[in-house]
Amino acid sequence: MFIQKLTQELLQLLSLMKAKKRAYFLGLLGDGIGQAAVLVALPFVFKDLTDFASSKDPALLTRAIVTMAAMFLLFSLLSPFFSYIYRRCVREVVANIRLLVFQRLSRLPFAYYEQHHSGDTMSRLGNDVQLMERAYAEQLKTLCIIMLSLIGSIVGMFALDGKIATVLLLVSTLTLYVNAQFAKSVRRIGDQMQQQLGTGTERLSDFLAGLPVIKMFHLQKVVTARYTEANEQVTLSAIKQGHKHALLEGTNFFIQFVSFGGMLVFGIMMVAKQMIGLGVLVAMVQQQMLVTLAFLQLGQVITTLQGSLAGASRIVGFLQEPLEPKRYEPASTPTATRIYDSMLTMEQVDFGYTADTKVLQGVSLQVGRGQMAALVGTSGGGKSTVMKLLLGYYPPSAGSLSLLGKPIGQYSIAEMRSLISYVPQDAFLFEGTIEENIRYGCLDATEEEVIRASKAAYAHDFIMELPDGYQTRTGERGAKLSGGQRQRIAIARAILKNAPILLLDEATSALDTESEFWVQRALAALMQEKTVLVIAHRLSTIEHADMIYVLHEGKVMEQGRHAELLAQNGLYASMYEVQQRKDRPAPALSAPESSASLI
Numbered sequence: 001m002f003i004q005k006l007t008q009e010l011l012q013l014l015s016l017m018k019a020k021k022r023a024y025f026l027g028l029l030g031d032g033i034g035q036a037a038v039l040v041a042l043p044f045v046f047k048d049l050t051d052f053a054s055s056k057d058p059a060l061l062t063r064a065i066v067t068m069a070a071m072f073l074l075f076s077l078l079s080p081f082f083s084y085i086y087r088r089c090v091r092e093v094v095a096n097i098r099l100l101v102f103q104r105l106s107r108l109p110f111a112y113y114e115q116h117h118s119g120d121t122m123s124r125l126g127n128d129v130q131l132m133e134r135a136y137a138e139q140l141k142t143l144c145i146i147m148l149s150l151i152g153s154i155v156g157m158f159a160l161d162g163k164i165a166t167v168l169l170l171v172s173t174l175t176l177y178v179n180a181q182f183a184k185s186v187r188r189i190g191d192q193m194q195q196q197l198g199t200g201t202e203r204l205s206d207f208l209a210g211l212p213v214i215k216m217f218h219l220q221k222v223v224t225a226r227y228t229e230a231n232e233q234v235t236l237s238a239i240k241q242g243h244k245h246a247l248l249e250g251t252n253f254f255i256q257f258v259s260f261g262g263m264l265v266f267g268i269m270m271v272a273k274q275m276i277g278l279g280v281l282v283a284m285v286q287q288q289m290l291v292t293l294a295f296l297q298l299g300q301v302i303t304t305l306q307g308s309l310a311g312a313s314r315i316v317g318f319l320q321e322p323l324e325p326k327r328y329e330p331a332s333t334p335t336a337t338r339i340y341d342s343m344l345t346m347e348q349v350d351f352g353y354t355a356d357t358k359v360l361q362g363v364s365l366q367v368g369r370g371q372m373a374a375l376v377g378t379s380g381g382g383k384s385t386v387m388k389l390l391l392g393y394y395p396p397s398a399g400s401l402s403l404l405g406k407p408i409g410q411y412s413i414a415e416m417r418s419l420i421s422y423v424p425q426d427a428f429l430f431e432g433t434i435e436e437n438i439r440y441g442c443l444d445a446t447e448e449e450v451i452r453a454s455k456a457a458y459a460h461d462f463i464m465e466l467p468d469g470y471q472t473r474t475g476e477r478g479a480k481l482s483g484g485q486r487q488r489i490a491i492a493r494a495i496l497k498n499a500p501i502l503l504l505d506e507a508t509s510a511l512d513t514e515s516e517f518w519v520q521r522a523l524a525a526l527m528q529e530k531t532v533l534v535i536a537h538r539l540s541t542i543e544h545a546d547m548i549y550v551l552h553e554g555k556v557m558e559q560g561r562h563a564e565l566l567a568q569n570g571l572y573a574s575m576y577e578v579q580q581r582k583d584r585p586a587p588a589l590s591a592p593e594s595s596a597s598l599i
C-alpha cells in the first residue's frame with residue numbers, strides 16, 4: 001500500500017517534467033553513475049592494497065592505482081557535464097510548473113476565487129513548488145546515487161563472499177523496514193505542516209490587504225495573535241517531525257553499530273581461521289558500510305521525499321481544477337420577441353451559490369438601447385449577484401439571460417465580456433504606470449486615444465500635474481493615488497474599452513465632494529450612448545433613470561421610474577425617505593451636456 005502510493009506519487013512528480021524527462025534522467029544517471037562507481041570501486045582498491053601489503057605482489061598495487069585513477073578521471077570529467085544537464089532541466093521544469101499553475105489560476109471560474117483564500121493559492125505557488133524543486137534537484141539525485149551504489153555494493157559483496165553477503169543484506173533490510181515505518185508518520189506531519197504554512201500565508205496576506213483597517217482599529221495585537229497561533233502550530237509540527245527524525249537517527253545508529261561490530265568480530269574470526277583473506281574482510285566491511293549507509297539514506301530520503309510528494313500531489317490536484325467553460329449553455333430558451341428590442345435582458349432568473357440556496361428567485365429585468373436602469377434594494381438583496389451573472393462569473397441556474405438580443409449561450413464568455421465595461425465600487429489599479437493601467441481597456445490603443453479617454457474621464461489634468469505624468473507609477477493597488485483619482489483612471493480605462501453595455505457599482509459615497517463632482521462628470525462621459533445598469537446606493541443619483549428595480553431577498557419587489565415608485569409608497573419610497581433625512585444632497589447620475597442622450 002505504502003510502496004504503491006509512493007510509486008504513484010513519484011510517477012505524478014515525474015509526469016510534470018513532460019518533455020524534459022529524458023534529458024533530466026540522462027543528466028541524473030550520468031552524474032549518479034560517476035559518483036556511485038567511485039564509491040563501489042574504492043573497497044576493491046583497499047582490498048588490493050591490503051593484499052599487496054601482505055603478499056608484496058606488484059600487480060595488485062598497479063591494479064589498485066589504475067582503478068583509482070580511472071574512477072577519479074571518469075568522475076571529474078563526466079560529472080560536471082551531466083550535472084549541468086540535470087540542473088538546467090530542473091530550473092526549466094520548475095519555471096514551467098510555476099507558469100502552468102499561474103495559467104491555470106487565470107482560467108479558473110470566479111467561484112474558485114470566492115471559495116479559496118488568496119493566501120492558500122500563494123502558498124501553492126510558493127511552498128509547494130519549492131518542495132517539488134527540492135525533490136527534482138536534491139532528493140531524486142540522492143535516490144539515484146543510493147540505488148546505483150546499493151546495486152554496485154551488493155554485487156560487490158556477493159563477488160567477495162556470497163554467504164557473508166546474504167547475512168549482511170538481511171541486517172541491512174531491517175534498516176530499510178524501520179525507516180519505512182517512520183516515513184509514514186513523518187509524511188502525516190509533513191502534510192499538516194504544509195497546511196499550517198498555508199494558513200500562515202493566509203494570515204499574512206490578510207494583514208497586508210487589511211492594513212488600513214488594522215491601523216485604524218488598533219488590531220495589531222489581534223492579527224499578531226492570529227499569526228502567532230498559525231506560526232506556533234507550524235513550529236509544533238516541525239518539533240514533532242524533529243522528534244521523529246531524532247528517534248530514527250538513534251535507531252539507525254544502533255542497527256548500524258550492531259551490524260558493523262558483528263561483521264568486524266565474526267570477520268576477524270574467519271580471517272584467523274583462514275576462511276577468508278584480510279583483503280576480503282577490509283573490502284567487505286567497506287561494502288557493508290556502504291550498503292547500510294545506502295539503506296539509511298534511502299529511509300531518510302524517502303521520508304523527506306514524502307513532503308515533496310505531498311506538495312506535488314497538491315499541485316497536480318490544482319492543475320486538475322475544472323476550468324471556466326468557454327460558454328454557458330442557456331438554462332432555458334427565451335422568447336425571441338421580448339429580447340429583440342432590449343440590449344440586456346434577464347428573464348425569470350434563479351441563482352444560488354450552492355445547490356441548496358437561492359440568492360435570486362425569478363428575477364426579470366430589461367434595459368433598452370441607450371437607457372439607464374438602476375438596481376437598488378436592501379443589503380444582501382442580490383444586486384452584486386445580478387452583476388456577477390451579467391459578467392459571466394456564474395451561469396444562472398434557471399431562466400435566461402441575453403445581451404444585444406442574443407441569449408448568452410450564443411456567445412463565448414470572452415465575447416460576452418467584450419460587450420461589457422464594468423466599473424466596480426473600488427477601482428483596482430495594477431502596479432505599473434498610469435498609461436499602462438488605462439491601456440488595459442484596449443491594449444492596442446494609440447497614445448492619442450489614451451489621452452483622449454483620460455480627458456473624457458476628467459483625469460488628464462491631474463495626471464499631467466503628477467511628476468512623471470502618464471508614466472507615474474500607481475503603487476500596489478494604486479496606493480499612490482487618491483480614491484477619486486483611481487476611480488477616474490478606471491473610468492478612462494472603461495471609456496477606452498468602448499463596450500456598448502456599461503455596468504456600474506456606484507462608488508461616490510466613499511469620495512469627498514470635489515472628487516465626487518469629477519467622478520460624476522467622468523461617469524457621465526462614460527455613459528454617453530451606452531446601455532447602463534447601475535447599482536445605486538444613494539437614490540438621489542438615479543432620479544432620472546429609465547427604470548429602477550428594487551431587489552429584496554433575491555426578488556424584484558418593485559419596478560418603475562423614480563416618481564412612480566415614490567407614488568407606490570412601498571419599499572423604495574421608504575428607503576428614499578430614510579436617505580433624504582440623513583444624506584447630504586448628491587448630484588444626479590446624468591451627463592452634464594446632454595442628459596437626454598443617456599436615458
Ligand SMILES: Nc1ncnc2c1ncn2[C@@H]1O[C@H](COP(=O)(O)OP(=O)(O)OP(=O)(O)O)[C@@H](O)[C@H]1O
Nearest residue numbers: 114353354359377378379380381382383384385386
Ligand atoms: N460568493 C458567495 N458565496 C455564497 N454566498 C454569497 C456569495 N456572495 C454573496 N452571497 C450571498 O448572496 C446574497 C446576495 O448577496 P449580494 O452581494 O448579491 O447582495 P447585495 O444586494 O449586492 O448586497 P450589498 O448591497 O450589501 O452589497 C447574500 O445573502 C450573500 O450573503
